[in-house]
Amino acid sequence: MRVVLTTYGSRGSVEPIAALAARLVELGAEARVCAPPDEEFVRRLAELAVPMVPTGRPVRPLVTTVTPGSAAGLAERAAELMRAQFETVAATAEGADVLVATGPLPAVTGARSVAEKLGIRYLHAGHQPVSLPSPHQRPPARRGQPLPADATDNQALWDEDARIANTMFGDMLNTHRAEFGLPPVDDVRDYAFTDHPWLATDPVLSPWRPTGLGVVQTGAWHVTDERPLPADLVEFLDAGAPPVYVGFGSMPMGVLQHVAQPAVEAIRARGHRAVVFRGWADLTPVDDRDDCFVVGEVNHQALFRRSAAVVHHGSAATTTTAAQAGVPQLVVPQGADQPYWAERVTHLGIGAAYDDAVPTADSLAAALGTALTPETRSRAIAVASGLRTDGTTVAAKLLFGTTS
Numbered sequence: 001m002r003v004v005l006t007t008y009g010s011r012g013s014v015e016p017i018a019a020l021a022a023r024l025v026e027l028g029a030e031a032r033v034c035a036p037p038d039e040e041f042v043r044r045l046a047e048l049a050v051p052m053v054p055t056g057r058p059v060r061p062l063v064t065t066v067t068p069g070s071a072a073g074l075a076e077r078a079a080e081l082m083r084a085q086f087e088t089v090a091a092t093a094e095g096a097d098v099l100v101a102t103g104p105l106p107a108v109t110g111a112r113s114v115a116e117k118l119g120i121r122y123l124h125a126g127h128q129p130v131s132l133p134s135p136h137q138r139p140p141a142r143r144g145q146p147l148p149a150d151a152t153d154n155q156a157l158w159d160e161d162a163r164i165a166n167t168m169f170g171d172m173l174n175t176h177r178a179e180f181g182l183p184p185v186d187d188v189r190d191y192a193f194t195d196h197p198w199l200a201t202d203p204v205l206s207p208w209r210p211t212g213l214g215v216v217q218t219g220a221w222h223v224t225d226e227r228p229l230p231a232d233l234v235e236f237l238d239a240g241a242p243p244v245y246v247g248f249g250s251m252p253m254g255v256l257q258h259v260a261q262p263a264v265e266a267i268r269a270r271g272h273r274a275v276v277f278r279g280w281a282d283l284t285p286v287d288d289r290d291d292c293f294v295v296g297e298v299n300h301q302a303l304f305r306r307s308a309a310v311v312h313h314g315s316a317a318t319t320t321t322a323a324q325a326g327v328p329q330l331v332v333p334q335g336a337d338q339p340y341w342a343e344r345v346t347h348l349g350i351g352a353a354y355d356d357a358v359p360t361a362d363s364l365a366a367a368l369g370t371a372l373t374p375e376t377r378s379r380a381i382a383v384a385s386g387l388r389t390d391g392t393t394v395a396a397k398l399l400f401g402t403t404s
Helices: 009-028 039-047 060-065 076-094 105-120 154-179 188-193 231-238 262-269 301-307 316-325 337-346 361-371 374-385 391-399
Strands: 002-005 029-035 052-053 098-101 121-126 243-249 273-279 292-295 309-312 329-331 350-355
Touching: 002 009, 002 076, 009 029, 009 039, 009 316, 009 391, 029 039, 029 076, 039 052, 039 391, 052 076, 076 154, 098 105, 105 121, 105 154, 105 188, 154 188, 231 273, 243 262, 262 273, 262 361, 273 329, 292 337, 301 316, 309 316, 309 361, 316 329, 316 374, 329 337, 329 361, 337 350, 350 361, 350 374
Parallel strands: 002 029, 002 098, 029 052, 098 121, 243 273, 243 309, 273 292, 309 329, 329 350
Antiparallel strands: none
C-alpha cells in the first residue's frame, strides 16, 4: 500500500503525521510526507526514515513574524497553501492508494480535491476536536472573522462558520477545481472534513461526544522517543530535586513576552529550579542564576518524566506528552485550541489552568501551587496509566483495512 500524508503547520502538526508515517513504514507500507521545508521537520523525518516532499514555504518565519491575531496577508498565504496541494501534493500522490490530510482548511480542501481528481481514497485527520462541528461546543473564530460574542446557539454558530469558510476560501478552491476539471464545491468546510473524519486524540484525555458526524477516534499519534537527554541537562537534573519545566513550543515571542519571566519567578517562589525550553520564541535565561537551565530540541518524553510539573501553552502535543508522562501541568493558554486543553487538564484533575491576560509571578505561583500538590501528582499518575499508546497502530491498521 502506498500512502501520501500532507500537513502544514508547526511541530504539533508535523510530528503526529510523521509518527503515523513511520508506523506505516514499519508495517510494510510505502509512506511519503508532504510537509513544510523547515530544517527541523526535514531533520525529524530523516530521523524516522520517512521520505519527505517539501511543500509550501517554511512555517517558522511566518509564525514568528506575523502579528498575533492579525489577518494581514491571510488571503495570500491561504492561496499559496492551497496551490501547493494542487501542484506538489498532486504530483506526489500520483499512483498512491490513500491521501491523508491534516492542517488548515485551505490545505485540506485542496488535498481532498487532489484525491478526487486522482480517484484515490481520502482521509481527513485532526489532532484536536475543537474544529469539528458539534452542537456541544462553540466553533473557534476564524482569523479576521469574529463570531457574535453573545450568541449561544452552537448549531447556528457552526452554520455561520460554514458560511464564513465559503466566503474566505470558496472562490479560491473552485478556481483550482475548475482547472482540474472538477465541479464546484458549495460547502468548503464539510467537503474537507468529510462525514467520517479521524480524530487523533486520546479518548480519556479528549473524549468525543457523539454527534451526527461519524468521527473515528484512533488515539493520539506519537513516536516513542529513545533519544538520550544531553549530558549537561542530565547533570543539571541530577544535581537536585526535579525541576519545573516551562516551555511554549512554537508560540512566537510577540505572544510570550509577558509570560516567560513571571513563570520562572513563580517557579522559584515555589522553591523549585526551572528548565526553560527555548522554542520558536527563542526564550533565553532571565538572569545568570544557576537554578535555571535553558534547552533546545530535546526528548520531551524523558524530560517530563524527570520534572515536578510542566508549565506550557496547552498545545495538543505538549498536553498529551505531559499526560502520558504522569506529570502535573499548569496550562497558560494563548489561543486556538489551547483553552480546550486547559479545560481538559483541570477537568481531569491532572493540573491547573491560568488565563489571566497579564500574568504576574504571584498569580502564576498560586496556580502552580495547585499543580504541585500531592493530590494532583497522584491523579496525573493515575490518568497516565489509562491513556492509550497505540494510536498510530490503530490508524495504520484502519488504513490497511483491518481493525484487529
